[in-house]
Amino acid sequence: MNVQLKKGVMEIVVLSMLRRKEYYGYELVTDISKYIEMSEGTIYPLLNRFKKDGLVETYLAESHNGPPRKYYRITETGREEFKESVREWIQFTKAVRTLLEEGGTPNEPN
């Protein structure tokens, strides 16, 4: 799948996962990459931006073996943002599907 396309989707995917559960970085990243092939390293910049924008917050929790882990928890703002993104996503995919089904593909004008 196209990298640019994935970049846009990743935001909604990460928020959706955090809505269900609190994750630490590695767990979240590897869980996503089970479904979507991508450079795992590029999730961290996204998480950090979410944190800066107040969509998620982080806390440290002990792990049974090794140093404490940084967990990510979605905030109210994050949940709102997610709902909004899903609305946009559905609208967008619907429009794309309509265009494709009507044969209006851009590489075959007329």
Place this chain on the structure above:
Amino acid sequence: MNRTEFMDLLRYYFRRVSDAELQEILSDYEAHFEEGKKAGLTEEEICRELGSPKDVYEMYLHEGMIHEEEPAAPQPSRRAEKIADTADRLAGHAERLAGQAEKLAGDAGKIAGTTISRAQDAWDRSIAPQLPEAAETAGGLVWKVLFSACYAASFLVFLITALLVYLLSGTFPAFGGFSPLPGISAATLFFLGGTGFFAGLALFFAGSEIRRMHRARHTPPSSGASTGAPVPPPSPEDSPKPQDTIQPAVLLLPAAGRK
């Protein structure tokens, strides 16, 4: 790429970011390596999954998450940047290669080519100047033999594979379901055919690569003219020009060792 190299490249790309920011960025990846190690992955595997440090850097830029200080000097070092870029690209390239079996055939040819040119360079520098010109023509001949042999071998491999697959898979109903060779499973047959096919392909690419290099280095002065300055006829006291010399024995060994 291993952990140290990955972290070093990150430090390189984020070199214009303040120390505090840098430490925060790096800590995520340090933690990722620790968790990966606990999950039983090797550093190389973790690096492969993480993708290239440059992608990480570009993602941070894309998200508007980093504030770069103005570079103090005009440019710290174009060369260092180039080297880091190249290392990064090479690592990515190697990883892609590992995943693409069918591309291997083509790349085998290229690798043979690279090895040959490396050997050629070593030869040019150390031994060639002492050789009489006769060796040049002899060298050219051996190259021709070499790529012809590659082509012939590739053709043979294709032929034998096709014949084997045909005989192994065919039964002849007219002769009461007679099969010429004992039947084997479809999967084995498939892999046999595939192996033969790619082996033939590899030989073919090796041949064309050798031929290409031979052409590039051995264009006879008479036919390759048309440049402004005509090439003077070689006089006996001229020492052979380095880029025109060729040495077959050195070339054969590394090329064969790669197969």
